[in-house]
Structure formats: structure tokens, C-alpha cells
Amino acid sequence: MRFNCVRAGKERGFNLVENLVTLFVLSVGLLGVAGMQAVAMKTQQTSHYYHKALSLAQGFSDRVRANMEAAKAGAYDLKSPAEGVSLSMDSDCTANGCTPIEMAGHDITEWRDTVERVLPKGNAYVCQDSTPSQDPEDYYGDPFTVIPNSCDGQGDTYVIHIVWDMDPKRDGVVVLTSNPEKSDGHFIMVFEP
Numbered sequence: 001m002r003f004n005c006v007r008a009g010k011e012r013g014f015n016l017v018e019n020l021v022t023l024f025v026l027s028v029g030l031l032g033v034a035g036m037q038a039v040a041m042k043t044q045q046t047s048h049y050y051h052k053a054l055s056l057a058q059g060f061s062d063r064v065r066a067n068m069e070a071a072k073a074g075a076y077d078l079k080s081p082a083e084g085v086s087l088s089m090d091s092d093c094t095a096n097g098c099t100p101i102e103m104a105g106h107d108i109t110e111w112r113d114t115v116e117r118v119l120p121k122g123n124a125y126v127c128q129d130s131t132p133s134q135d136p137e138d139y140y141g142d143p144f145t146v147i148p149n150s151c152d153g154q155g156d157t158y159v160i161h162i163v164w165d166m167d168p169k170r171d172g173v174v175v176l177t178s179n180p181e182k183s184d185g186h187f188i189m190v191f192e193p
Contacts, residue, residue, distance in 0.1 A: 046166065046185075052118050053162040053187035056111070060126065060160060061191045063107040067100050071193040075104035077153065078112075078126045119185070121165035121172050130155030132190045139186060140176050160189040 064071045093102045108126075115124040123143070129151040139146050143163045151159060163174050164185040177183040 049119060049164060049166070049185050050187060053164070053185065054189075056115055056118065056124070056162060057160045057187060057189040060107070060111050060124075061158070061189065061193075063111065064158060064191075065193045067103050067107070068193055070100040070104035071158075072156075073101065074128060074153075075101050076108065076126055076158065077128045077151075078108060078124070115162060119162070119164035121174060123163050123174070125159075125161040125163075127151030127159055128153055128155055129157055129159050132157055132159045134188050134190060136176070136186065136188075137178065139188075140178060143174055143176055143186065146176070157190060157192050160187075160191070162187045 064076050067076075070076065093099075093106060098106060112124055115122040125143075125147045127148065127150075131152070133150065138150060139161070143161070147161045147163075162185075163176070165172060165174050166184045167173075174184045175182075176186050
């Protein structure tokens with residue numbers, strides 16, 4: 001009987017080591033799963049914001065195409081709007097009918113308000129450019145100076161830039177860099193009305 005007791009004691013010790021190793025492997029696996037879940041959530045949020053930016057850009061391009069007279073006059077160029085464009089919504093204009101230029105001002109104001117409301121620290125630029133670049137490297141830096149300076153204000157091609165703060169802390173500073181981990185959101189769409 002003694003032999004059986006000693007043997008049973010060794011088996012218990014071996015089972016304890018096995019259990020500790022199993023617990024360690026399981027813990028490492030669960031940490032990996034938690035890390036993957038965090039990355040998946042961040043990717044999903046980024047995808048969500050890019051989808052919102054795409055929808056906003058398409059909606060604005062539809063507004064421009066619906067008002068060709070103002071588009072040809074350059075009234076939708078937010079870098080240098082055509083003379084006479086009111087950048088505030090005129091409720092009397094929308095209720096009683098707008099001129100094409102007034103409608104452009106209404107469209108711009110309403111759209112920019114939507115961009116600011118839908119995207120965190122969102123901002124939008126629309127400009128005419130005869131040779132638009134869709135290369136992100138051309139826009140690295142502070143978008144408030146880089147983007148407006150990138151357009152020549154000529155031609156029939158419009159370029160929409162939508163930027164937003166992707167920093168989890170929402171520091172309010174939007175910077176575009178080559179590092180996707182540190183760069184804020186930037187969506188570019190080029191179209192001809």
C-alpha cells in the first residue's frame with residue numbers, strides 16, 4: 001500500500017505542473033485574443049469614419065451637379081468662393097426660392113455643418129484644381145495650410161478633402177502623416193460636375 005501512496009503523490013505533483021503550464025498557455029492565448037479584439041475594434045471604427053466621409057463627399061458632389069450654373073461660376077470652391085456667395089443659410093432663400101449662387105452658399109453651409117457634426121473635429125475643403133493630386137504625400141502636415149495651397153483654383157475639376165481627428169484622446173489637432181498609426185483621417189474625392 002505504501003507503494004501506491006507514493007506513486008499517487010508523484011502523479012498529483014505532475015498534474016499540478018501540467019495544470020500550471022496549461023493555465024499559462026491559456027492566459028497567453030486569451031491576452032492574444034484580447035489584443036486582436038482591440039485591433040478589430042479600432043479598424044472597425046476607422047472603416048466607419050471613412051465610410052461616413054465617402055457618403056458626405058458623394059452627397060456634396062451630387063449637390064454640385066444639381067446646380068451646374070453655380071458650379072461653372074466657381075461658387076462651390078471653398079478656397080475662394082465666387083463673389084456674392086453667402087456662406088450662411090438663408091431661410092428666406094430656401095423657403096422662397098434661391099438663385100443658383102445663393103443655393104451654393106446654402107449647400108456649402110449645410111454640408112460643412114454636417115461634416116463637423118458627423119466626424120470628430122471634422123472639416124471639409126472643396127476647391128477647383130486643373131491638375132489634382134490624389135497622392136497622400138502631397139498633403140502631409142497641417143491640413144489647414146497644406147490642402148488650400150494645393151489647389152490652383154482653375155479648371156472644371158473639383159477636389160473634396162475631408163479631414164477629421166482620429167486620435168483616441170480627441171486632442172483637436174488634425175495632422176496628416178505617412179505613419180498610419182499617427183495620422184488623422186483624410187478622404188480625397190476628385191470629380192467633374
